[in-house]
Amino acid sequence: MTTYIIRRLIQALFVLILVTLIVFFVMRLLPGDPLIIYIAQSAEVQAMPPEMLDKLRAEFGLDKPIMVQYANWMAGIFQGDFGTSIFYREKVGRLMLERFPVTVHLGLLSLIVGAGLGVLAGLSAAIRRGKWADKIITPLTYIGICIPVFWLGILMIYAFGLRLHLLPISGYTSPFDDFWLSTRQLVMPVICLALFGLAANARQMRSSMLEVIRQDYIRTAWSKGLGERKIIVKHAMKNSLIPVITLMGLGVGMIFGGSVLVEMVFAIPGVGRLMVSSIFGQDYVVVQAITFVIAVIVLLVNLAVDISYGWLDPRIRYG
Amino acid sequence: MAEKSNTITEFQEAPPRVSEWRRFRRVFLSRGVVVFGLVILVLLVLVAIFADLEWLGFPDVGLAPYDPYKIGTAKSLVQPSWEHPLGSDILGRDTLSRLIYGSRTALMVGFISVTVAGVVGISLGLIAGYFGGIANVIIMRAMDALLCFPMLLLALVVASVLGGGIWNVIIALTVATIPGYARVTCGLTLSIRENDYVLAERAMGSSDARTMLGHILPNAFPPLIVLMTMQLGGLILAEAGLSFIGIGIEPPGAAWGAMVSDGYQYLLRNPLLSFAPGLAIMLVVFAFNMVGDGLRDALDPRLRGLL
Numbered sequence: 033m034t035t036y037i038i039r040r041l042i043q044a045l046f047v048l049i050l051v052t053l054i055v056f057f058v059m060r061l062l063p064g065d066p067l068i069i070y071i072a073q074s075a076e077v078q079a080m081p082p083e084m085l086d087k088l089r090a091e092f093g094l095d096k097p098i099m100v101q102y103a104n105w106m107a108g109i110f111q112g113d114f115g116t117s118i119f120y121r122e123k124v125g126r127l128m129l130e131r132f133p134v135t136v137h138l139g140l141l142s143l144i145v146g147a148g149l150g151v152l153a154g155l156s157a158a159i160r161r162g163k164w165a166d167k168i169i170t171p172l173t174y175i176g177i178c179i180p181v182f183w184l185g186i187l188m189i190y191a192f193g194l195r196l197h198l199l200p201i202s203g204y205t206s207p208f209d210d211f212w213l214s215t216r217q218l219v220m221p222v223i224c225l226a227l228f229g230l231a232a233n234a235r236q237m238r239s240s241m242l243e244v245i246r247q248d249y250i251r252t253a254w255s256k257g258l259g260e261r262k263i264i265v266k267h268a269m270k271n272s273l274i275p276v277i278t279l280m281g282l283g284v285g286m287i288f289g290g291s292v293l294v295e296m297v298f299a300i301p302g303v304g305r306l307m308v309s310s311i312f313g314q315d316y317v318v319v320q321a322i323t324f325v326i327a328v329i330v331l332l333v334n335l336a337v338d339i340s341y342g343w344l345d346p347r348i349r350y351g
Numbered sequence: 352m353a354e355k356s357n358t359i360t361e362f363q364e365a366p367p368r369v370s371e372w373r374r375f376r377r378v379f380l381s382r383g384v385v386v387f388g389l390v391i392l393v394l395l396v397l398v399a400i401f402a403d404l405e406w407l408g409f410p411d412v413g414l415a416p417y418d419p420y421k422i423g424t425a426k427s428l429v430q431p432s433w434e435h436p437l438g439s440d441i442l443g444r445d446t447l448s449r450l451i452y453g454s455r456t457a458l459m460v461g462f463i464s465v466t467v468a469g470v471v472g473i474s475l476g477l478i479a480g481y482f483g484g485i486a487n488v489i490i491m492r493a494m495d496a497l498l499c500f501p502m503l504l505l506a507l508v509v510a511s512v513l514g515g516g517i518w519n520v521i522i523a524l525t526v527a528t529i530p531g532y533a534r535v536t537c538g539l540t541l542s543i544r545e546n547d548y549v550l551a552e553r554a555m556g557s558s559d560a561r562t563m564l565g566h567i568l569p570n571a572f573p574p575l576i577v578l579m580t581m582q583l584g585g586l587i588l589a590e591a592g593l594s595f596i597g598i599g600i601e602p603p604g605a606a607w608g609a610m611v612s613d614g615y616q617y618l619l620r621n622p623l624l625s626f627a628p629g630l631a632i633m634l635v636v637f638a639f640n641m642v643g644d645g646l647r648d649a650l651d652p653r654l655r656g657l658l
Binding site: 043046047049050051053054058059061062119174175177178179180181182183186187189190194202285288289290292293296297307308311314316323326327328330331334 | 353405492493495496497498499500501502503504507508509510511512554588591592595596597598608611612615618619622625626629632633636637640641
């Protein structure tokens, strides 16, 4: 197990380096002077006198060789310095500290709802295969994976917000300020964001459960005279959960992606909205920092998933 | 002697040969929902082709009742009526016509991205899986690194660097889908490589390229076709998401995601402005998923004899 973990860690470190290279060099693909990254407007850069450009280049370290620039950028990140936003005139690190908790609050709730309900739904569809529970759940999961999240959000706003006046249609309140309002505001966004994962988990759970139920050791458990509950929970669940856990690793990425859209629809001031507004405002330092942080989070979650995978399934560990 | 000939005549007769294509058709068309998906896709392609017949030299004939780009075809935000079944948008453009033209955008983005990403990703996966060693490490870790970026986010960043426009969205989505193909192909290649027929081919002196393209790729193809079909749905969904945010086809071009976003502001005046294009996206993605499901059942050799 230790060698397995160490091997995974080395791999992850290698991938992390590649991630930093991608984030850094994709920004250099910007057409024109790299100063645009720090000054936002290419027209401004073109209009500047050359002496001033040189001065600015020296200020941002752009006069140094590109690998030195990369190293400086990395060194800054290790000290928590992601640069300064052009639009907000604020440290990007501080901006992200304001916005990330909102997205994490929304995303974590969605992940929990999606995983919990998804596994339950898949389980009940599998053990009652062909019965009414399966006949309702399975078609719903098919729909769940193809609904555009932003459209679902608009449908819900129309029905529950504008027509029935049951829920607030937008905004975000910290649960520490007003827990009840915060929860009411989050109901629709969480449903939106959770639905895809819920449906995907349910499908995966159903098919892997159906696979496991056929196995010999389950038949043995039945013939020993164990009760259904015990067989499902103790014998079948653990093995059928393995593919679902892998899916959850991917789910974190999906949540961050979907969160951009959900935050747009429900006007939630999270990191996704910040990202979109920074893209339109050509605030590249912010775009770069957010992309980097999200990629690292996804990387770490997948590392954790891989390690737990090895722990759950010994065949992987020694493979 | 008599006994011996007896055993020969008693030898089990081979089951009647069933044409592979017939079996494929039977399994593929056996589920109603797959047929439904197929019908939707055929309709979609027809609608996209015959939205207008300008490419045949008949600019005035076509499925779209009005010019989708012409401002003031109707009054601004008219309610659904016989003349304008889905009403009109704020600029007085006919919503149904724009919906019909939106199918072109969706299909174009989907098919081009899936083809280019498929070719690049499959090649990378083949190389990584076949040669193994350092090639495998470098290619697959690079793919892992790309996979750390959520698809929509990666597409957003690429589009933000390159600028908007439909072609940049296609590039962005292509980059974002390459790793998926590479990973699946690499896994398939690793297992197919171990087969005896590959060894035999190598022993006969076949070159690496010939072995890869002539023997490994055809055997890896069925699952890849399924993946590509499902990806088409995913790509159309992602394109819709991007154009909802406002990145993608430039005005006055029609894209379903952008239509949902435009209609959002007038939800109480005419909800169809937002609902109809969203429903179109959902139906198309659903259709691609279903057809992918059907293909998987029909192409999976493990299900042979069961289905």
